[in-house]
Amino acid sequence: MLEDLARQIRERKVVLFAGAGLSAQLDLPTWSGLMAHMASELGYDPDVLIRPGADYLQIAEYYRLEKGSVGPLRSWMDRSWHVDDERLRTSRVHNQIVDLEFPFIYTTNYDRNIERTFDLRGKRYSKVVGMLDVAEVRAELPHIVKFHGDFDDDASLVLTESDYFERLDFDTPLDIKFQADALGRSILFVGYSLADLNLRLLLYRLQRLWERSGQARRRPKSYIFLMRPDPVQERVFASRGLTPLVHEGETTTDALADLFDQLLHIVRARV
Secondary structure (H helix, E strand, C coil): CHHHHHHHHHCCCEEEEECHHHHHHHCCCCHHHHHHHHHHHCCCCHHHHCCCCCCHHHHHHHHHHHHCCCHHHHHHHHHHCCCCHHHHHCCHHHHHHHHHCCCEEEECCCCCHHHHHHHHCCCCCEEECCHHHHHHCCCCCCEEEECCCECCEHHHCCCCHHHHHHHCCCCCHHHHHHHHHHCCCEEEEECCCCCCHHHHHHHHHHHHHHHHHCCHHHCCCEEEEECCCCHHHHHHHHHCCEEEEECCCCCCCCHHHHHHHHHHHHHHHCC
């Protein structure tokens, strides 16, 4: 299975799609930590506002309604998600992403740590946040697509319930670019689980595109990395056209880096 994926990577036919699990490698704030900060800024006890089963998107929506914008929150997020250069230089997964030379890197993370790792390594890339970026992207460079926005542009952030609703039609410039980039290529999802509604919708939309084409059997194989065996997730992901890559050892923060190490070893062995 890894041999097939490594071959596709070597042929530059894989789109990397990275979620919050990538940021967790650097011990960055989680969604629950972000919600706790929102609650404090709104004058609430986080334990009162963020009850079990609380809707995080609705809390973010409430924050924007009360504050008038997410500007102050974005400033706090920008500071909290920032790590120093030395830490990025020693981050295995971020450097492995550079080494694997994915032609397209999509991320729903707001932080700039993927781009900064490229900068520290002296590697050029095109960052894509909005429509103008899509129009002017450099075809010969890796594309780093900030699928849920970037700290440089408050309006680009997909954070509140309204933001997510506006993405449900799957017809923004970034959505259209993703469809074009994904057709004919494999996708490797890392840092996601079934709890991520956005991922589930994305997979459903992709599956529907292939089914309507009448060519679903020719769809390139795609993959998702899971930190631990989970028959429910594995079965549901498989039904959406994803092959689960399940970490079989002890669950640690090194699990994703270990997967990338295996892929790099296979890729380089065949050069």
